[in-house]
Amino acid sequence: MIQLIHVSKFYDRRAALADVTLDIEKGEFVLLMGPSGSGKSTLLRLLIGAEQPDDGHVFVHGKNLTKLKSSEIPYLRRKVGTVFQDFRLLPKKSVFDNVALPLLVQGASGADIRRKVTEALRAVGVDHKRDQLPIGLSTGEQQRVCVARAIVNGPVVLLADEPTGNLDPELTSEIMELFKLINARGTTVVVATHDPLVMEQVNRRVVKLAQGMLVPEQRVWA
Amino acid sequence: MVAILTTASTLACVGIFLLLYVNLRAAAGWLQEDVKIMVYLDDRVSRESAASIEEQLRSDRALASLVFISKEQALGEFKAQFPSESRLLEGLGQNPLPASFVVTLSPQFRGPDAVKHWAERVRTIAGVAQVNYNQDWINALATIIRSIELIAIGVGIVLSAAAVTIIRNTIRLTLYARRDELAILRLIGATTSFIRVPYLLEGAALGALGSAVSLIMLKVVYEVFRQQVRAMGRLAGLEQMVTFFSPQICLALIVVGMGLGCAGSFVSLRRFGEAKV
Numbered sequence: 178m179i180q181l182i183h184v185s186k187f188y189d190r191r192a193a194l195a196d197v198t199l200d201i202e203k204g205e206f207v208l209l210m211g212p213s214g215s216g217k218s219t220l221l222r223l224l225i226g227a228e229q230p231d232d233g234h235v236f237v238h239g240k241n242l243t244k245l246k247s248s249e250i251p252y253l254r255r256k257v258g259t260v261f262q263d264f265r266l267l268p269k270k271s272v273f274d275n276v277a278l279p280l281l282v283q284g285a286s287g288a289d290i291r292r293k294v295t296e297a298l299r300a301v302g303v304d305h306k307r308d309q310l311p312i313g314l315s316t317g318e319q320q321r322v323c324v325a326r327a328i329v330n331g332p333v334v335l336l337a338d339e340p341t342g343n344l345d346p347e348l349t350s351e352i353m354e355l356f357k358l359i360n361a362r363g364t365t366v367v368v369a370t371h372d373p374l375v376m377e378q379v380n381r382r383v384v385k386l387a388q389g390m391l392v393p394e395q396r397v398w399a
Numbered sequence: 400m401v402a403i404l405t406t407a408s409t410l411a412c413v414g415i416f417l418l419l420y421v422n423l424r425a426a427a428g429w430l431q432e433d434v435k436i437m438v439y440l441d442d443r444v445s446r447e448s449a450a451s452i453e454e455q456l457r458s459d460r461a462l463a464s465l466v467f468i469s470k471e472q473a474l475g476e477f478k479a480q481f482p483s484e485s486r487l488l489e490g491l492g493q494n495p496l497p498a499s500f501v502v503t504l505s506p507q508f509r510g511p512d513a514v515k516h517w518a519e520r521v522r523t524i525a526g527v528a529q530v531n532y533n534q535d536w537i538n539a540l541a542t543i544i545r546s547i548e549l550i551a552i553g554v555g556i557v558l559s560a561a562a563v564t565i566i567r568n569t570i571r572l573t574l575y576a577r578r579d580e581l582a583i584l585r586l587i588g589a590t591t592s593f594i595r596v597p598y599l600l601e602g603a604a605l606g607a608l609g610s611a612v613s614l615i616m617l618k619v620v621y622e623v624f625r626q627q628v629r630a631m632g633r634l635a636g637l638e639q640m641v642t643f644f645s646p647q648i649c650l651a652l653i654v655v656g657m658g659l660g661c662a663g664s665f666v667s668l669r670r671f672g673e674a675k676v
Binding site for chain 1: 579580582583584585586587588589590591593
């Protein structure tokens with residue numbers, strides 16, 4: 178599902194990623210771990226086509242992103258759901274409208290939008306907050322809305338960049354359980370985090386990065 | 400609202416200049432209409448020959464109007480204009496004034512070269528004694544019109560660029576305020592056109608509304624100017640000569656405003672709208 182072949186990325190001659198080769202199978206749940214500045218976010222940005230590698234090739238869902246035209250990137254992103262630490266919700270739009278956004282840009286019908294948004298909100302347990310503005314929600318609820326937006330159009334891959342960075346251990350546990358559920362439905366999940374607590378809770382494959390390089394893997398299967 | 404007023408003020412500057420240009424160009428056009436060419440006939444030319452020359456001139460596509468003045472009419476006009484000098488002509492015994500045609504050329508043939516060529520051609524017609532016109536005045540008018548047009552093009556370009564810049568910055572501020580929204584839209588797979596079209600439409604609407612408001616502002620200024628001129632009395636008649644834009648030009652200005660608004664949005668989107676995710 179995801180393949181990086183000898184990928185390097187430099188910022189001002191400093192290597193954010195150095196010769197990274199990585200394979201993630203369809204339906205896998207992978208934790209991308211490492212301290213700040215280890216290259217986790219850069220790797221995720223490469224996977225959504227927000228950055229191009231300076232060297233190597235990146236494949237997502239069979240597409241070589243290094244050869245993808247910029248006009249094709251939006252269509253790739255429709256297959257890849259993303260969750261961020263800072264939620265990135267539109268503050269003036271209701272929960273429902275925020276979650277509906279990915280369907281809206283794809284030109285889905287009103288009935289389709291209502292059905293899929295309701296399903297996504299139910300899946301993350303915030304359907305009862307659908308008419309509220311994000312500011313009226315707790316941080317945990319805001320992150321759930323963010324997850325609902327990421328899964329509403331049934332992505333094949335879900336990428337999460339420090340999704341629990343703003344959450345307490347209890348909420349962290351809830352969100353990770355949510356990711357496990359999403360993964361159980363067949364979606365490939367990649368979570369970038371520096372939090373060892375997450376690793377303990379998830380108990381799945383861990384890919385470690387340090388100073389832009391892969392650390393030899395340890396596989397822990399549940 | 401602020402954006403519309405900013406755009407309107409900028410476009411009003413363009414409009415004031417355009418209004419000045421339209422009126423100056425019209426004034427130059429009236430002066431050009433006043434340029435008459437006198438085609439004097441030989442005294443020996445018979446009435447039939449004069450009629451044949453008139454027919455020949457009327458068939459010329461350069462000709463806009465033609466008036467025949469017979470020897471008798473010429474004498475009558477002279478006496479009417481210079482009553483104290485008429486005795487001088489009576490002393491000559493016979494009428495020394497020739498018959499003539501007073502000719503006005505079509506607008507596209509009023510340039511110095513065109514008038515010169517036309518006069519040279521008419522001089523060769525049998526029975527035509529002389530062709531007179533004021534070459535210096537025609538040259539001066541042509542220079543004035545060319546200057547007005549060059550200044551209009553120059554100032555028009557500068558003012559239009561200023562309008563695009565102001566609209567661009569207005570849209571840019573809007574885009575800056577919505578940069579997070581743009582980044583989110585890109586993140587969830589919105590295509591470039593999905594993101595751009597609303598902003599281009601907003602720019603077009605801003606330009607069109609700004610243009611319409613600027614026309615209203617100009618119309619108010621124009622009416623106040625006319626009233627002031629009328630009240631002064633000394634410049635009576637000037638207010639009749641000064642004209643406002645025709646409905647077609649007003650419509651064209653609104654369309655141009657839309658175009659400038661769209662261009663401003665487009666430039667902003669190219670430079671700023673591609674928000675990083």
